[in-house]
Amino acid sequence: MIPPPAIRQQWQQLDATVGFDVLVIGGGPAGCAAAIAAAREGAAVLLIEQHGFLGGMGTAGLVPAFCPFSDREKPVIRGLGWEILTEMKRGMPHIARDSCDWVPIDAERLKTIYESRVLAAGAQVSLLTHFVDVVMDAAGHPAGVVVHNKSGLQRIGGRVIVDCTGDADAAVACGAAFQKGDPETGELQPATMCFILAGIDNATLQPWLWEDGAKNLLLKPSIAEAKRNGDLNIVEEAANIAYQSESTIGLNFSHVFDVDGTDAANMTRAMIEGRKLIRHLTDFVRKYLPGCTNAYLVTSGVQIGIRETRRIIGDYVLTLDDYLARRSFSDEIARNAYYIDIHLSKREWERELGQEIDWASKIHQYNPGESHGIPYRCLLPAGVHGVLVAGRCISTDRPVQGSTRVMPNCLAMGEAAGCAAAWAAQRHGGDPRAVDTAALRRALRGYGAWLPE
DSSP: OOOOHHHHHHHTTSOEEEEEEEEEEOOSHHHHHHHHHHHHTTOOEEEEOSSSSSOGGGTTSOOOBOOOSBOSSSBSSOHHHHHHHHHHHHTOTTSOTTOOSSOBOOHHHHHHHHHHHHHHHTOEEEOSOEEEEEEEOTTSOEEEEEEEETTEEEEEEEEEEEEOSSSOHHHHHTTOOEEESOTTTOOOOOBBOOEEEESOOHHHHHHHHHHHHHTTTTOHHHHHHHHHTTOOOOSOOOEEEEEEETTEEEEEEOOBOSOOTTOHHHHHHHHHHHHHHHHHHHHHHHHHSTTOTTOEEEEEOSSOBOOOOEEEOBSSOBOHHHHHTTOOOTTEEEEEOOOOOOOOOHHHHHHTTTSOOOHHHHHOOOOTTOOEEEEGGGGSBTTOSSEEEOSTTSSBOHHHHHHHTSHHHHHHHHHHHHHHHHHHHHHSTTOGGGSOHHHHHHHHHHTTOOOOO
């Protein structure tokens, strides 16, 4: 919610800290990559994060694995994202060195990788700090932000803001237009409380998951059996398991429905329901999965996994037609090969009850080697000066958001946004639209990004 004008006028009374060239709001994959990239260009950067560590859904949300970095022929997410993935895998001896799709996440290792890389690049970090509002100058352009932490309210000056909140909080505070959820029903994708189980005999579990053409990999036969026996009270038919160590697994399993990630009461309910649900799911794992008799819950996400809230309306809206056409753009700053991954609402599951779901018609999986471009214009909120957006809330329609929202894409978008923000602050009076996208693409290629001519 945007504070009323009377409140906003009071922000000017706050003592301002030293100004920065670039303020990055949100320390998930997009925010970390943006901060590193902006600092790499010589900008003075502050990364603001609400939790006590960086990493977003991969650490706070405990999403157990990265979605694919490849188009099933080659990596399409390279640059900083690829470097971070490679560094994480070095500490995971059970993961193949050439693995780049569905790589399990070591959350504690990933936290330190993000922190060390952000700081080594020269960016500053403010943890346990919540974004409150944007401070506007006399021309109506953003000139900084107001945050709150244990030191109280603070006003921090900044020439360019990179919104990596996942919810477009800063962009909306600047007046950016947005859409949210299904355009007809308003429904949002459900949330998931991810969790980690220990006491697992992976020497028994892993071969079982992959036997007979990986028939058990998504647990479909076991879930169906447990539901028939009255031991599992969920509507979903599959789950995702990640092999995180010899004795632990991470699970992205089932949903909490009707959650608006921009509403505090909704989020409170979802967190409580999610913790209750994973106890039920742990009982299922212990009873139905081989090698899991001694399984026990060791941790759950400090934040429930949110897949969808706001989508800004940007200078370009990436659409399903673009996705289906495998469209390329002259200003594209990343490539995406992930399928359309929209998780069904509870009503949709109930409507499909007892029927075989035609997933192929819903996800539009690309053939190996295919991808589409993500234009720079999708990072620019229409009619808003001095702000870039990176992450799941960029300018797309709903189907494409179900594809672009995942962490590898966020890393690529964040790197591009950070580089552009630095240039905008240093060379163009804080105007990201003045950035030469051809030069930006050349720079990103120089840092390892895969951007075909």
